[in-house]
Amino acid sequence: MSTSARMLSLLSLLQTHRYWPGDELATRLEVSGRTLRRDIERLRDLGYAVDATRGVAGGYQLRAGGQLPPLLLEDDEAVAIAVGLRTAAAGSVGGLEETSVQALTKVVGLMPPRLRRRMDALQSQTDTPGPWRGGPTVDATLLTTLAQACRDDEPLAFDYAARGGASGGEVTRRRVEPHRLVSLGRRWYLVAYDRDRLDWRSFRVDRIAAPATSGTRFRPRELPGGDAVAYVQAGFRRIPHRYDVRVQVSAPAAAVAWAVGSYGDVVAIDDATCRLEMAVDDLRWPVMVLAQVGAPFVVDSPDDLRAECARTAELFSSAATPR
């Protein structure tokens, strides 16, 4: 076994972290004790912190050091990481979506097919229940494909469903030069230069299907204005939400904020009252939040929400009376 391969094996062994007696390491790596000590020294020279305990029952141990050593992962661990990152990329964390996709791209891009299959299989299971999913599930493979194309300046073609209807609008094939992925308000957008329309566009990732990269590269253009997030937001404002919900709740702002999470704005009016504002497509969502808070409230707008409240009241009142 070559020296570099042996160093990787050694790192791998040490990462399972229990104390390793020197002679057992030496045996496993099929080298003499002297060479093992030299390998340990080499690792230390590379900046990794290897602890050693002397005396009977001593041994080596890799601990947190100045820099992160190369992670040598088991199959299961890699899958767990990918699934966890996917959840984070879907926006469950906040402010970490972009970095998560970056890491996800790295991990998924290097995962052998067998692991990718296991990840995909798990992906279907992993459901954050309720409306907090905020629309269709993010497809990790799709997202990483796009992220990769952005990073490597690879031209991209994909099917894009136009807005309209749950069954999906018209599907067109687009050929673009991808620029950046933007996570905004629970959704992912791809900012790209459309090669057929000869202009910049932003695409909702959950409407993208069947992406294909050509393997070639293009010379990156500069996005007018430079800020991809601002570009998406600009287009975003033109699409109105269906409902702007405004509710006054007789509960402390903190309690309401906890229930609504980051999906709405809560402003305290006084210690026991606050105003809740949400922009939603589906009125069942604010109803659910309000049900959870369980405090008296008054609907300011829209009227449809009042109707939805009446309907909900009806449901619960008939459930409350025994049959």
Added chain:
Amino acid sequence: MSTSARMLSLLSLLQTHRYWPGDELATRLEVSGRTLRRDIERLRDLGYAVDATRGVAGGYQLRAGGQLPPLLLEDDEAVAIAVGLRTAAAGSVGGLEETSVQALTKVVGLMPPRLRRRMDALQSQTDTPGPWRGGPTVDATLLTTLAQACRDDEPLAFDYAARGGASGGEVTRRRVEPHRLVSLGRRWYLVAYDRDRLDWRSFRVDRIAAPATSGTRFRPRELPGGDAVAYVQAGFRRIPHRYDVRVQVSAPAAAVAWAVGSYGDVVAIDDATCRLEMAVDDLRWPVMVLAQVGAPFVVDSPDDLRAECARTAELFSSAATPR
């Protein structure tokens, strides 16, 4: 630079994944082109798939191969992975908790302190809103400390708050030999041999504080029965839930299952009706689920839930009528 260090650098460069022209790699690693080609060959011998494109604008590229190469992560990426894994370990995925903690232990254990601080800072932000949090947030550092102690057979001491009251019951210092971490029903438990009480115990992780490892090791004992999960479950059954909820909902089982996630059982009665069963401490939770489903339902038990429904109906009906 030594050969092994150079190989790691090369892997690191290739993991940023864009095509690298051979001579640029050679320049960066400060070796001749011939040596670079030999290094690439070495990587291939180690089982990593390195693609090469010939001709103008050709270059090297690391792609998914037979095995996962050592991951060389940026600081941000490592933090994202840790946070994502923590979320997964908290039970948002299902069936992946144990593996996530395993991976988390590996990553966190190797993270330099500066990264660990950033992770801890982010941890406070990452809130799954609503009752799905299922109790107190899981502390990543605590969890990994325990996992590490289990894996490495290190004796452990910690403060444990006895059951009783939100303010916490009596706190005692425990000295144990940790055996296994078990994730069950949204919570983590530590199965360990209590050195003072001279018997096996299971501890709820969210009641553990101030853990301290001694650095020594103990000879692992065998858990009677062998199955740690079964052991926790056995103790678990003795603590009754406050409410066993049974509701018949006039909606397809799939719709209800989607709303309730994995926090209750849904059994289809026919295509348009199903039975929902949950075991909860707080009745606001089933109320919230039912509000979200938005379909007629009948409460079988308990009676308290009927009262809660009446109260909810009252709240919504007064909100529905304009002031």
Added chain:
DNA sequence: CGGCTTAGGTCAGGTTCTGGCCTCAATCGG
């Protein structure tokens, strides 16, 4: 076709690595 890039054989010279041997140093148990 011609230019560019990877692929890889060969070779000489030098560097590095290995294992064995030795002496220290730290830790633990008796």
Added chain:
DNA sequence: CCGATTGAGGCCAGAACCTGACCTAAGCCG
């Protein structure tokens, strides 16, 4: 306090490996 155990590391000779230079082949693209 002493001895056993285990890591630390200097030294050395021989072997193994690595490097850079040179050259030829092969694939890709305009």
